[in-house]
Amino acid sequence: MSESDKKPQQPNILMISAGSMFTSMVIAGFLVGYGLDLLFDTTPFLMLACGVLGFIGGGQKVYYVMMKMGQENVEKANEQAEESKREQS
Numbered sequence: 001m002s003e004s005d006k007k008p009q010q011p012n013i014l015m016i017s018a019g020s021m022f023t024s025m026v027i028a029g030f031l032v033g034y035g036l037d038l039l040f041d042t043t044p045f046l047m048l049a050c051g052v053l054g055f056i057g058g059g060q061k062v063y064y065v066m067m068k069m070g071q072e073n074v075e076k077a078n079e080q081a082e083e084s085k086r087e088q089s
Helices: 014-040 043-089
Strands: none
Touching: 014 043
C-alpha cells in the first residue's frame, strides 16, 4: 500500500466531545439539584449533592469514552501489523 492510498487521519469526534460531555453532566446535576432544592426547600444541600453526582457521572462517561478510543487504537494497530506481515510474505 503506497502513501497516497492511505486515508488522512481525522480527529476523533469522541475525543473532541469528551470535555463537553463532562461539563454538561455537571451542569445538569446542579440544575436538577437546584430544582429539587426549590421543591423541597432544602437549599443548597440537594444542589451540591446532585452536582457531585454529576461530576462523578461525567468522569465515568469520559473514562468509558477514552477506554473505547484506546480499544479502537489497539485494534487499528493490530490490523496494520497484520497487513504489514502479509505484505512482507
